[in-house]
Amino acid sequence: MSGKLVADIAFDKVSKGFNGRDVLSDVSFEIGAGEVLCVMGRSGMGKSVTLKLIIGLLAPESGNISIKGRNIIGMDEDGLSQTRRQMGFLFQSGALFSPVSLGDNLALPLSRFTKKSKEEIDALVETRLGDVGLGKDRYKMPAELSGGMSKRAGLARALVLDPCILLADEPTSGLDRVTASEIDDLLLKLKEKNKTTMVIVTHDIREARLLGDLLAVLDQGRFVAVGRIQELETSENELVRALVSEEGCHAR
């Protein structure tokens, strides 16, 4: 996609299935450093699976996946651990660790993987939660948070180790317009200031237009279209046109 020498994320003929059903078949793509790829498609077409394959939570049945030039397939635990620390993952539901407070959710990776003092960690947690508007909620337990708050907290946690790659699974789905645009602004800031490489799964074409350099449409286990959004508006594929057009978005 990017044509750069070493892509941040590269899929080479990756296939993955569950219970005999192919979810991804021979998928190949590359994302260069600082690029943002938005992935769209109907539900159950393998968008979330693609993200989990990138971070190594799932293993493909065939093909190779490279992160910053290193193939993660068959990589040992230490190698995979180092690779994962360069990535942040925002899960669809936030997926906060329920037995500990919101602040401790962010402090956990910091205390494991950095040499920061307790005071430094506390300060950083405060800042990160403040960035997503949850500065006053650090002592709340995940069960006390609303869906939108959980998602914002999940984003704060995904960014706590300053990853150079962010994987976001529907970062604004189910949120009100104000909160959704706050999250989009935060992601835009990450893109423009930090040059963070991102893969964003979304159903919102406005979000894809705002954040994405590239858009990929996943259908029947394959990327049926990959390119700039303007190019895809005139695609011959009806599904692609429906997903890309604002009208299609409203119609859904």
Place this chain on the structure above:
Amino acid sequence: MRATGNGALPTPMGGQLLSLLNAFLEFLGNLGLFALRAARRAFLPPFEWRMICQQIDEMGWRSLPIILSSGFAVGLVLTLHTRSTLIRFGAESYIPTVQSLSFFSDIGPLVVGLLIAGRVGAGIGAQLAGMRVNEEIDAIESFSIDSFKLLVVPRILACIMALPLLTVFMDVAGLAGGFLAERISSHISLHLYLNRAFSEVGWGTFIPPTLKTAVFGFIIALVSSWYGYTAKDGSVGVGRAATNSVVTSSLLIIIADVILVKAIFFLFPGSAV
């Protein structure tokens, strides 16, 4: 399909039995591997002290009310039943002794094991299954934090530590219930009751049966963690994990109790009173 000895094919029931046996052996194999994984991880840093303390609080401290009330009730009822039997033989002075021996040697440990299998086993199964379904375990793994070490190992260690302590409380509550029943029936003094209760009790009668509950704790936490950690199928899977955790760990506790009682009699002959 394999032919049977007389050349006939297995009946449908025989086939079902074979597949049940196969599934049971597969379950035991998976559980064994899970236990080995836990044992290996338990000795590797970082040690999750905070999680272990949190789990001891959850499994031990919060189980205390049910343990004390059940122990008291069982002790009281046991004394009432024993009294009606022993009184026929003029042996009512042995009631405290029978009470303490039966409680210390098996009733206390077994009741604790089964109660905790119900309360804690269901909790562990449902909690871990919920975390699996809500992608919390995936989220932990996405940071390269060993979710098994963070979630499973502390639960197993906490359960191993909590059960012997809860058994001591169960024994005390059982004796208290027994004393109340005896006090009402025969106006026995506390001093005399305790003298009679402990007249036949040695360390061999008390320590090994109490420590065997550590094995029950291991079984409860291991089985429940396995069902929870490997759960699938959304909320249905959460319910299934909770139910299977209680049923399987209760069954395995009863089987383990039989084996451990024989082992204790063999290793501590003095305890076989």
